Amino acid sequence: MNAHSRSPSPAAPPPLAESPGPRATALINVFNNALDATLKKCSYSSFAACFPTAAQYVPESLDALWRDFTRKLGQVWKSEFDNILIERNIVQSLNSLDQCIVDAKKRKERAETSSNGSPVEVPVPAHTLPPSSLHLAHLLPFLEQHSALLDSQLSATNTSNTELLSSITAQRAEIDALVRGLETVVQDLEKSAQMMGQEEVQGLSAEVREIDAEMKK
Template identity: 45%
Template sequence: MTSPARNQNHPNSDLSPSPPPQPPIAQTPGPRVTRLQEIYAQALARTVRANSYANFAACFPTPAHHVPASLENVWRQLNAKLEESATAEFEDILVERDVIGQLNELDRLVGEARVRSEARGAGEGGQGQDGEGNVPPHTLPPDDLFRAHLTPQLERTKGVLETKIQATEGENVELGVRVQAQRAEIERLMAGLEAVVADVEGAATAATQYGSENDLRKEALKMDDDVKARSDI
């Protein structure tokens, strides 16, 4: 007999540690179900309109020419049967998948989340002065719960990525130093090669001059011999 009184006087008796039991889900179509049915009806109507009598008659030219009334009656019955079968199958899917109940539940959750978000926004001024307090997790908005669960993992991933980036930057610096050293080595080799080419060109020029001077010396000796031969005569 004292337990109810104690629960009534307890300061946190109104804060339940778990969500209250959910009310039964109504099977009357809510906003999302209604919109889904409207979209399906529009799509089905466009499909039926695409099967026009002109397109249907083009597939059966002989009956269309001789018995157009009968063919048009068949076309109407075919479209009606198609629309009826598609609608019945859609209704069966709604029942089999419990679409109405699930979408109504989604409407309810969205509505509750919107109300809690508005209430939380209105109460942030007072909480800013007194502190955040102990808020039951199931009363938080979905975005806050999502961030609370995802933020630690993102922080760990961020740390790993930053470490990899720093290692890559260090490797890039080392590669840059190696490339600069290789460029300096290439420039040194090019300078040495140019010096060798200059030496080869100088040697070729000197050889050419020596060959020309040697020919002149031979001609001079020959002329001297001719002069001596004439003097002897």
């Protein structure tokens, strides 16, 4: 089984509930039943047998001590059990197992429905797959997620680049228009300067001719 023949990855499972599911509830019930059965074995008669003098002379005090002892002992055991559930994520792990079983049943039902009465193809057991396939199966959701993220970022970058190119093109067109306008103004100024120069030369020539005529008289 290679990367090209793998079936599409299943949808991501829903977030696991914090409240105990069927298996977590069963585990908690087993503990509570075991706790109750253990404390019941520590009966008053068994407790009093360990303190015969107190049982004979102050049975009321011994009874109160026994009740307080068993109550606190149950609280300590329950607290330790709750801490283990939290520290090792027992509830979430068992809820995950419940979800895996539910998903497997749904896939089986879909396969039976789509088979239209023909034999259902048994999927390849996961423990028989090569390490490379298992490795890719675990990496594929992560890679697909990051590939989608990169595609989104690339699309946003392309859009930004297109907008930037349009802005630069418009600015260049505006600059070209300004340059052409300045060139026209410069040409007009040069023509004006040339015309003014010709008029001054013509006026100076007339003055020279007048002076020359007066000197010849």
